[in-house]
Amino acid sequence: MDSSPPTPPEPAEPADTVEGLRARLRRSEDRFHAAAGGMLDAFYLLDAVRDAEGTIIDFRFTELNENGADIIGRRRADVIGQRLCELLPINRERGYFELYARVVESGEPMLREDSFAEADGIHASWLQFQAVKVGDGVAIHTKNITQRKRQEHETQRLYNELRMIFNAVPALIFFKDCHNNVLRVNQAVADLMGMPLDRIEGRSTEELFPEEAASYYADDMDVLKSGVAKLGYVEKQTLPSGKRIWLRTDKSPLYDADGEPLGVLAVVTDITEQRQSALQAAVLEKAVEERQAMGRNLHDGIGQQFTGVRMLIEKVRRQVKRGEVPKLSALDEIAEVVASASTEVRRMISGLTPERIAVEELPVALGQVASNVQNFYGVPATSRCMPVVGVLQEEAANHFLAMAQEAAINAARHADAELIEIELLVDDAALVLSVTDDGCGTSCEGSGMLDSESTGRGMQILGYRASEVGGRLEIGRPGSSGSPLPTGSGRGTCVRVTVPR
Missing domain, CATH: 3.30.450.20 (PAS domain)
Incomplete structure (x- = not known):
């Protein structure tokens, strides 16, 4: 415990005496100098220097702290009393003199940041100036922001670099x-x-x-x-x-x-171009497959039939040459073989990619698909198409026709179906194309894009075409999606493409 006697308080000077006022002034000055000297930033007090007409022509340093002296590279004692623009001409060159004069005349404070070179005589690369009016002069608070500016520049450099990489x-x-x-x-x-x-x-x-x-x-x-x-x-x-x-x-x-x-x-x-290229490649591969299949059919089927026709004609020719009358049954046999070959040719042609149509022709074209399925494959088929003019573009209409034909002929060839239904329905929400059969079903149930590893080329093209019209392909049992068949047996397959409007 401190046992020293307490320090007696300083005697108070009467406030209304000259000595009292001087003492208070000295204490205020001491506090001001202590505060200014302890500041981490630079501080200056300048009084306006006016000419005979009252115009400000310069400023005179009346006070500054040591940090202020360090920034301008002078001793504090050598600065006080000096004129601003004579000591530091850069103030007039950079327009600071005019700014300080405006602060005095208007009373509006000023805030500004500026950069300096070594030749400017300022010991900082970046300074922030804040000037306020004090009497007939200004008080200037100056902050060395060099480090902050370097950080900002480095941040901007990194941002520009990352932006360059980002944009590349x-x-x-x-x-x-x-x-x-x-x-x-x-x-x-x-x-x-x-x-x-x-x-x-x-x-x-x-x-x-x-x-x-x-x-x-x-x-x-x-x-x-x-x-x-x-x-x-x-x-x-x-x-x-x-x-x-x-x-x-x-x-x-x-x-x-x-x-x-x-x-x-x-x-x-x-991936727009990739998808289009993939569709084109799939269509091309399918065309090659169709051509190869047609070649095999021509050789193995129609070729054999025409060979038989040639042999029958040769037989009749020999009979005529011998003066015999050909039997009518031989001519009937020739006609039957030619008719069979003609039907087979039409069946092969029906499976090829259809010719392009206009939008208004789509209902008739879907009906023709159903008719071809029934005529060439012997499977009863129906079609129903709601009006699509003003709803579909021509490109989409041709995709819908190709999808309907692919699904219907696939069902006729492979599903052992007794009925195939083709429908294109339109409402406020979507367009829905469905091809439904009552056949033996499929192993391709699911939705979305079908890949070539799990499906045939035809189903893969169906998936691509569905995506091209902005739709979703679904393959399932009748009744789970699409329109169920009248039998309600649960057999068969429904291929459905839904396109939101």
Whole structure:
């Protein structure tokens, strides 16, 4: 315990005496100098120097702290009393004198940042100036922000470098927050959408992709809630221009250091050309298969039939040469073989890819498919098509016709069916094409895109064509999807393509 006697208080000077006022002034000055000297930043007090007309022509240093003296490379004692622009001409060259004069005349404070070179006589690369009016002069608080500026420049350099890498990636990159807003995209996105980056970043998905926004957000929430990336799924997207493209998307959740969700990073690849190329390749391969099958049929079937016809004709020719009258049964046999060969040729032709049609011709063309199935394969077939003019484009109508023919002929050839139904129904929600049979069923039940390893070429092309019209292919038993057959037996197959409107 401290046993020393307490320090007696200083005698108080009467406030209304000269000595009292001087003492108070000295204490105020001491506190001011202590505060200014203890500041980490530079501090200056300047009084205005005016001419005979009262115009400010310069400023005079009346006070500054040691940090202020260090920044301008002078001793404090050598600065006090000096004129600002005479001591540091850069103040007039850079326009600071005019700014300080405006502060004095207007009373409005000033804040400015500026950079300096070594030749400027300032011992800092970057300074921040804040000036306020004090009497007929200014008080200037000057902060050395060199380190902050270096950090900002380094941050900007890293940002530019990352942005350059970001934009060099050919895939489409989206960074979205938890509220379905697009925060960042790369240049590939801007190029595809035909919009500058600043018109994409910061906007909601509803503004950019109104048709798909809800499904995108649902996917984002699934990824964020599960914490598991969703990789390699394929979807169709409508651009602001109206163009439809196919995309393969990988979505990954992003979290901050505390584990709070930040949003979703989506890396998207435009696979439109790949899908079109795959469809073209599949169609070409199917055409080759059809040609090879036709060659085999011509050789093994029709070729043999025509060989028989040639032999019968040779027999009749020999009879005529001998002066005999040919038997009518021989001519009937020739006619029967020719008719059989003609039917086989028409059957082969019916299985080829149909010729292009206009949209309004689709109902008749589907009816012709049903008629061909019945005439050439002996399987009763019906068709029903609701009006599609104004609903389908010509390209889509031809895809629907090709899908109906592929599914119907496949059922006639392989399903051992007794009835095939072709329907194209239209309502406010979707267009639905279904080809249903009551045959022996299929091993290709499922939905989505069919691959060549698990299905035949025809079913693979069906899947591609369905995707090209923006639809989904489903294959199942009648009654589980599509229109059930009247028998209700549960046998058979329903091939259905659903295209949302």
